[in-house]
Structures are given as structure tokens and as C-alpha cells.
Amino acid sequence: xxxxxxxxxxxxxxxxxxxxxxxxxxxxxxxxxxxxxxxxxxxxxxxxxxxxxxxxxxxxxxxxxxxxxxxxxxxxxxxxxxxxxxxxxxxxxxxxxxxxxxxxxxxxxxxxxxxxxxxxxxxxxxxxxxxxxxxxxxxxxxxxxxxxxxxxxxxxxxxxxxxxxxxxxxxxxxxxxxxxxxxxxxxxxxxxxxxxxxxxxxxxxxxxxxxxxxxxxxxxxxxxxxxxxxxxxxxxxxxxxxxxxxxxxxxxxxxxxxxxxxxxxxxxxxxxxxxxxxxxxxxxxxxxxxxxxxxxxxxxxxxxxxxxxxxxxxxxxxxxxxxxxxxxxxxxxxxxxxxxxxxxxxxxxxxxxxxxxxxxxxxxxxxxxxxxxxxxxxxxxxxxxxxxx
Amino acid sequence: xxxxxxxxxxxxxxxxxxxxxxxxxxxxxxxxxxxxxxxxxxxxxxxxxxxxxxxxxxxxxxxxxxxxxxxxxxxxxxxxxxxxxxxxxxxxxxxxxxxxxxxxxxxxxxxxxxxxxxxxxxxxxxxxxxxxxxxxxxxxxxxxxxxxxxxxxxxxxxxxxxxxxxxxxxxxxxxxxxxxxxxxxxxxxxxxxxxxxxxxxxxxxxxxxxxxxxxxxxxxxxxxxxxxxxxxxxxxxxxxxxxxxxxxxxxxxxxxxxxxxxxxxxxxxxxxxxxxxxxxxxxxxxxxxxxxxxxxxxxxxxxxxxxxxxxxxxxxxxxxxxxxxxxxxxxxxxxxxxxxxxxxxxxxxxxxxxxxxxxxxxxxxxxxxxxxxxxxxxxxxxxxxxxxx
Numbered sequence: 173x174x175x176x177x178x179x180x181x182x183x184x185x186x187x188x189x190x191x192x193x194x195x196x197x198x199x200x201x202x203x204x205x206x207x208x209x210x211x212x213x214x215x216x217x218x219x220x221x222x223x224x225x226x227x228x229x230x231x232x233x234x235x236x237x238x239x240x241x242x243x244x245x246x247x248x249x250x251x252x253x254x255x256x257x258x259x260x261x262x263x264x265x266x267x268x269x270x271x272x273x274x275x276x277x278x279x280x281x282x283x284x285x286x287x288x289x290x291x292x293x294x295x296x297x298x299x300x301x302x303x304x305x306x307x308x309x310x311x312x313x314x315x316x317x318x319x320x321x322x323x324x325x326x327x328x329x330x331x332x333x334x335x336x337x338x339x340x341x342x343x344x345x346x347x348x349x350x351x352x353x354x355x356x357x358x359x360x361x362x363x364x365x366x367x368x369x370x371x372x373x374x375x376x377x378x379x380x381x382x383x384x385x386x387x388x389x390x391x392x393x394x395x396x397x398x399x400x401x402x403x404x405x406x407x408x409x410x411x412x413x414x415x416x417x418x419x420x421x422x423x424x425x426x427x428x429x430x431x432x433x434x435x436x437x438x439x440x441x442x443x444x445x446x447x448x449x450x451x452x453x454x455x456x457x458x459x460x461x462x463x464x465x466x467x468x469x470x471x472x473x474x475x476x477x478x479x480x481x482x483x484x485x486x487x488x489x490x491x492x493x494x495x496x497x498x499x500x501x502x503x504x505x506x507x508x509x510x511x512x513x514x515x516x517x518x519x520x521x522x523x524x525x526x527x528x529x530x531x532x533x534x535x536x537x538x539x540x541x542x543x544x545x546x547x548x549x550x551x552x553x554x555x556x557x558x559x560x561x
Numbered sequence: 562x563x564x565x566x567x568x569x570x571x572x573x574x575x576x577x578x579x580x581x582x583x584x585x586x587x588x589x590x591x592x593x594x595x596x597x598x599x600x601x602x603x604x605x606x607x608x609x610x611x612x613x614x615x616x617x618x619x620x621x622x623x624x625x626x627x628x629x630x631x632x633x634x635x636x637x638x639x640x641x642x643x644x645x646x647x648x649x650x651x652x653x654x655x656x657x658x659x660x661x662x663x664x665x666x667x668x669x670x671x672x673x674x675x676x677x678x679x680x681x682x683x684x685x686x687x688x689x690x691x692x693x694x695x696x697x698x699x700x701x702x703x704x705x706x707x708x709x710x711x712x713x714x715x716x717x718x719x720x721x722x723x724x725x726x727x728x729x730x731x732x733x734x735x736x737x738x739x740x741x742x743x744x745x746x747x748x749x750x751x752x753x754x755x756x757x758x759x760x761x762x763x764x765x766x767x768x769x770x771x772x773x774x775x776x777x778x779x780x781x782x783x784x785x786x787x788x789x790x791x792x793x794x795x796x797x798x799x800x801x802x803x804x805x806x807x808x809x810x811x812x813x814x815x816x817x818x819x820x821x822x823x824x825x826x827x828x829x830x831x832x833x834x835x836x837x838x839x840x841x842x843x844x845x846x847x848x849x850x851x852x853x854x855x856x857x858x859x860x861x862x863x864x865x866x867x868x869x870x871x872x873x874x875x876x877x878x879x880x881x882x883x884x885x886x887x888x889x890x891x892x893x894x895x896x897x898x899x900x901x902x903x904x905x906x907x908x909x910x911x912x913x914x915x916x917x918x919x920x921x922x923x924x925x926x927x928x929x930x931x932x933x934x935x936x937x938x939x940x941x942x943x944x945x946x947x948x949x950x
Contacts, residue, residue, distance in 0.1 A: 174739075174800045176577030181570070188565030188821065350563075384788060385805045385812075388781030396774040411563045416774045423774075432577065 175383050177432030183319045184345045187419065191347055192223060195307070196231035198345045202305035203263025208237040209253065209277045211269045215311060218355045224268060224309065236260050241269065244326040244333065244447050244454070245276035250290045254283035257304070267308045267343075270364075271315025274308050275323030278341040281306055293336065294325045300338035308346040312356055313417040314364030314455060316371060316425035318346040326448060333448035348422070350414035358405045362513035363455030365401035365417065369394060370458040371424040374437045377469070377477055377545045386431040391484045393429070396420045398485070402512050438544035439465050442553055445532035450524055459509040460517060464559040466502045469546040477545075478502065519560045529557040564772050566821030572708045573734045576808065580736055581612060581698070585620035587734045591694035592652025597626040598642065598666045600658045604700065607744045613657060613698065625649050630658065633715040633722065633836050633843070634665035639679045643672040646693065656697045659753075660704025663697050664712030667730040670695055682725065683714045689727035697735040701745055702806040703753030703844060705760060705814035707735040715837060722837035737811070739803035747794045751902035752844030754790035754806065758783060759847040760813040763826045766858070766866055766934045775820040780873045782818070785809045787874070791901050827933035828854050831942055834921035839913055848898040849906060853948035855891045858935040866934075867891065908949045918946040
């Protein structure tokens with residue numbers, strides 16, 4: 173099958189230090205009544221909150237704010253912010269934070285054009301028709317939400333974590349200053365890096381024919397994360413490491429590497445159930461699941477892709493038998509997650525027992541099959557969960 | 562120095578077969594009075610001209626046309642097309658062709674907003690203030706003009722070939738169907754591939770600090786061209802090869818790989834003089850110049866970059882001494898251009914003698930220094946010319 177796709181990523185990126193001087197002029201292209209959205213207050217500690225206020229002062233911008241957006245952002249929080257947008261006639265959304273803040277802001281923007289519960293939109297009961305213009309200031313290299321058109325929202329009442337998207341939700345402008353990630357903890361840096369890698373893996377590990385060029389670029393991004401995540405953890409203020417992770421996070425998921433391939437996103441589908449039931453950090457769930465999912469997928473049919481991964485990413489001796497290279501590559505990835513990055517490696521260590529395996533597996537595949545690298549039915553997902561115990 | 566840059570590439574890309582069904586709707590977003598621009602008529606032979614007319618028929622679009630745009634497009638040709646645009650009140654430009662057609666179309670679009678000779682705009686005597694919206698259908702993988710905001714125009718009266726650009730000249734939409742390059746000759750495929758490689762080299766061979774990620778992506782694009790150009794030459798209808806070359810051409814020069822580095826573009830500056838005086842194919846001139854320029858730049862200060870190039874692109878044994886790897890890499894690149902791609906390897910073979918070396922060298926550096934990978938004065942450029950004899 174010949175590759176056919178549409179690529180369109182108009183987000184304007186200001187990368188590096190000193191770029192916030194352009195914030196006011198960019199905002200004013202879209203409006204003057206601005207809602208600043210943020211999370212638990214880390215931007216107040218880091219000084220970014222004050223910096224934003226400073227550069228927007230005396231610019232004729234009316235700034236409102238909505239803080240307290242949680243990791244795995246809740247639909248109830250989004251509903252509250254939508255109410256504020258409508259009351260204050262907000263024209264532009266300014267999301268300052270990581271993927272949770274930006275994801276929530278996308279649904280705040282879309283929900284402003286809908287009369288009803290945002291959950292209707294998340295669950296596709298109601299269509300997304302439009303979205304307020306969004307400008308982001310990124311503080312965490314992880315989800316790529318700063319340069320893509322999707323987001324994920326959690327409903328803790330129904331234990332659902334569901335993604336949706338629309339071209340209008342793509343940020344107009346994103347400010348990517350690696351310095352704004354210097355304060356990200358070692359743990360969150362590790363989880364963010366696992367998230368970036370997973371975005372690439374979900375596309376890269378695929379039996380559809382690839383454009384060689386995009387496979388090479390995927391490997392470039394994987395190597396970048398593997399090289400710089402440990403450096404960022406050891407030296408939180410290392411600009412080069414933070415810059416590489418930050419720019420890699422955007423390109424892992426903005427559409428370039430897809431090349432028109434079907435992408436069923438196996439690990440993400442499964443992990444969303446873990447986060448929905450146990451409210452764990454998304455990247456941690458992905459790190460625990462990924463090597464087991466790989467082991468489960470590895471067979472004579474898929475071995476060539478793992479061989480390519482091992483040789484090109486981990487520089488494993490290409491003269492070894494493919495299956496040996498494949499197993500070694502998966503082992504090296506486990507070592508990277510659980511030794512180099514120091515993430516916990518089993519469900520037991522993070523307080524997840526077997527009680528919901530069947531339920532989560534059923535929900536992950538929605539009673540059908542995840543048509544991924546290896547098609548996964550409910551039983552397959554349960555088996556993968558068991559491997560994570 | 563920390564990397565700081567702005568990245569903004571809003572061009573919408575329709576990649577692959579069967580996408581022209583979207584042409585009418587994309588055009589109508591911008592207007593209904595359309596000027597179709599094209600070159601020497603190869604699109605009539607290939608059937609693309611008829612296909613465009615077919616998909617635009619009965620769509621309420623008034624189609625005018627301007628053919629005969631030459632390789633190394635002339636400013637006089639651009640002036641003639643601008644006159645037509647003004648007479649016919651053209652609203653949208655539809656460029657169907659390779660880099661020459663698209664480059665010329667960019668200046669046609671800009672010149673429509675200027676009263677005077679387009680050469681004023683090319684030479685920066687007059688500013689670019691705006692440009693008609695441009696939609697392209699690409700027929701040659703080479704210049705990347707389909708996804709960047711610049712172009713190059715030739716004045717045969719003054720023997721000048723000069724580039725300029727403006728954000729408004731960035732194509733709104735580009736249709737990249739690899740099938741449209743099946744009819745590109747072996748020679749033009751080779752020249753186009755040399756052009757793509759040169760765009761990457763001009764950024765990659767640079768002593769400013771790089772983002773590792775962008776260096777890896779540059780190497781991905783180089784490897785893609787080296788892998789698929791020979792295949793496209795042997796099997797002109799190989800979709801995979803044509804697709805990889807086509808998409809690589811866009812990403813070689815759309816801004817991603819720059820990462821905010823200063824880019825003096827040494828080989829392009831020098832080659833433009835060759836094309837201006839001898840009207841040779843741009844990619845051929847680049848192929849002849851590039852390995853000599855590399856040899857000339859290679860020293861203790863620059864060897865590390867050539868070593869990286871040799872190891873990562875040509876898979877040369879990394880345990881060899883850096884200077885050995887560097888020389889081997891340059892030799893392999895020469896072999897690629899002059900044996901694998903079959904391009905002529907010396908000035909003598911293409912009818913260029915020494916008579917204009919001094920004149921062209923003086924014009925290339927504009928009496929100053931090209932501050933590239935290795936700073937080049939007039940004498941240096943003459944030396945490089947002598948190496949090409």
C-alpha cells in the first residue's frame with residue numbers, strides 16, 4: 173500500500189529563552205480577554221506565573237485566571253472553566269503548564285462553543301465544532317500537546333479516561349523554553365520521557381509499510397530521549413538536555429512520523445485504564461506496560477521491526493540472529509526505564525493488584541480487539557497485565 | 562550558546578495519490594480567479610495538465626495560464642506573468658512543476674503587489690509586502706520550494722542569480738504525489754537529489770552547537786536520499802523511492818533542521834554564480850562543488866563533524882582515526898555523486914573553463930567573506946573552483 177496522508181501543523185513555535193517578549197503581540201492577534209489556565213501552582217514557585225503577568229502588564233490585555241487543573245484532568249474541572257469562559261466572554265486561552273493543563277485547555281476551548289457537559293464532547297456524543305484560540309507556555313516535555321490537536325480527559329465518576337481531538341484545538345502558538353523545565357523533578361522527567369518514547373513506539377512498531385525516512389526520524393527521536401533523559405535527571409539545569417527532550421516531545425506526536433499509517437495506539441489504550449482506575453502518572457504506567465507489551469508482541473512476524481530497533485537505536489551487533497537482537501533490545505529498554513531512569517517496574521510497587529485486571533482489559537479493548545502491532549483481545553491485555561505484576 | 566529559534570511552517574501537505582480531488586476546495590478558500598503557472602510543457606506530456614483541468618472543471622473557477630517558465634527562471638519571465646496577474650485580477654496562483662516554477666510563482670505573487678521591475682524585489686531594493694496565495698503541485702523532488710518561503714531568480718542580463726523570501730510567499734497548500742515524479746529523467750533525479758543533500762549539508766556542516774535531535778534528523782534525511790536516489794534512477798516508477806525523495810526534499814529546507822543556527826550556505830552561494838554564468842542545472846553544479854568544498858573545509862577544527870557524518874551516514878568503522886573517517890566519507894560522497902548517480906564530475910566535462918573563476922569568486926563572496934563552516938574569501942573560492950577543473 174502506498175503512503176497517503178495530510179500533514180498540517182500550523183502551530184507557531186517560539187523556542188528558547190527570552191521569547192516571552194512576543195507573548196502579548198501573539199495574544200492580541202486573537203483577542204484581548206484572556207484566560208490563563210494552569211495546574212497546581214508550580215508555575216508560582218518557579219516564577220513563570222509572575223513573568224507572564226509582567227510581560228502582559230500594560231498591554232491592553234484583560235487577564236482572568238483558572239488554576240488548579242489536576243494531572244489526569246477531570247471533566248468536572250473543565251466544566252467549571254468553561255462556565256468562567258462564558259461568563260467572562262473569554263477570547264483567548266493561555267495555557268501555562270504541561271500536557272494536563274494544555275489538554276484540559278483544549279476542551280475548555282471547545283466546550284465554550286457547546287451548551288452542555290464537556291463529557292458529551294469527550295465521548296463524541298456531541299461534535300466539536302470550534303475552539304477558542306489557544307496559546308501555550310510549556311513547562312514539561314512529555315505529551316506533545318503543545319503541537320497537536322488532541323487531548324485526554326478523565327471522568328473519575330465513571331473511571332473513564334478518554335481522548336478526542338479536532339483541528340481547531342491545535343495551539344496557535346506555543347512557547348517552548350527549556351529553562352521552564354529545569355524545575356521538573358527527576359521522577360516527572362522520567363515519566364515524561366517514557367511518555368515521549370511511547371508516542372513514538374505506538375507509530376514505529378507497526379506492521380504497515382513505512383516511509384524509510386520517517387522510520388529514521390522516529391529512531392532519531394528515540395535516541396534523543398534515551399541520550400538526554402538521564403542527563404536531565406542528573407543535571408536538571410542542563411539546557412542542551414532539556415532542549416532536546418522538549419523539542420522531541422513535540423515531534424513525537426505532531427503527525428510527522430505517522431506517514432498515513434493506521435495507528436491503533438495499543439499501550440496508550442491500555443494505560444488509560446490504569447490511570448482511570450488508579451490515577452497513576454500516565455508516563456509511569458506506560459513505562460511499566462511497554463516492555464511487557466513488546467515481549468508479548470514479539471514473534472516471527474514482528475521480529476524484523478524489533479531487530480531494526482535494536483540495531484539502529486541500541487547499536488546492537490547486527491550480525492546476531494534477529495530474535496536475539498530483539499530480546500536484547502527489549503531488555504535494554506527495560507533497563508533504561510527501571511534502572512537508568514529509576515522508575516518503579518511492577519504493578520505491585522505502585523499499589524495495583526489483580527482485582528481490576530479483567531475489568532480494565534475489557535474496557536481497554538471496548539469488547540473488541542485493539543488492532544495494533546499485534547491484535548490484542550481482552551485475554552491478551554489481561555496477560556500483559558499479569559506480566560506487569 | 563543556547564539554541565533559540567522560531568519554527569512556523571503552516572503549509573498544508575496532501576501527500577500521495579488521489580489527493581487532487583481536494584484541489585478545487587482548497588483553491589476556493591483563497592479565490593476563484595486562478596493563474597496556472599508551469600514550465601516547458603512536461604506536465605502536458607505526463608497528463609498532469611489535463612488532470613488539473615479535469616478536477617477544476619465545473620467548480621466555478623476561472624482558470625488562466627502562464628507556461629514556459631524556464632529552469633533558473635528569468636526575471637523577465639516573472640515580469641511578464643505579473644503583468645498578466647494584474648490584467649486578469651488573479652486571486653490565487655497554482656504552480657504546477659518543480660522548484661523553478663514554484664520559485665518564479667512566489668515572485669509573481671509578490672510582484673503583483675509592487676509597481677515596478679521584479680528585480681527590485683529580488684535584489685531587496687524594494688521590500689516584499691505581500692504575496693498572492695500560492696498552491697503548488699510538485700513534480701520534482703529537489704528544491705523544497707513547496708514548503709518554504711524563499712526562491713531564486715536569475716537575471717541573464719547582469720549574470721546574477723539571487724535568492725530572497727518572505728513569510729507571505731510560503732505556499733498555502735502543496736500536493737506531493739510521488740507518482741508525478743515518475744517521468745523525471747535519471748539525470749534530473751540525480752541533480753534533484755544532489756540539491757536536497759546540499760540543503761542539508763549547508764545546515765549540518767556548521768561549527769555552531771547543534772541540537773543533537775536535529776543532527777540525527779539531518780542524518781536521517783541524508784541517508785534517505787543516498788538510499789533512494791539510485792533506486793529511483795533504476796526504477797523510475799518505484800513509489801517508495803519517489804515518496805522518500807519527495808518528502809525528504811521538503812524537510813531538508815523547511816526550517817526544522819536549522820534549530821536557530823547561523824547558516825551562511827557556502828556551496829549554494831558559490832553555485833549560484835555557476836548557474837548565473839553558465840546556466841547549468843543547479844543540482845549538477847552543487848554535486849561538483851560539494852566534495853571539493855568539503856575537502857577544502859576539512860581540518861583539525863572541522864574533522865569531528867566529518868567523522869560524525871562518516872560514521873552515522875556511511876557506517877564507516879568508528880574506531881578509525883577521525884581524519885581517516887572524514888576523508889573516506891568525502892570520497893564516498895564523490896563516488897555517490899559521480900558513479901552511483903552518474904553525474905559528470907568536473908567543470909571540464911560540462912564546458913566550464915577557468916576564464917570566469919576570478920569574476921565568479923568575487924561575486925560569490927560579494928567582496929567579503931562567506932562565513933560558513935570554513936570562512937571563504939575570494940581566493941578560497943577560486944581554489945575550490947580549481948579543484949573542480
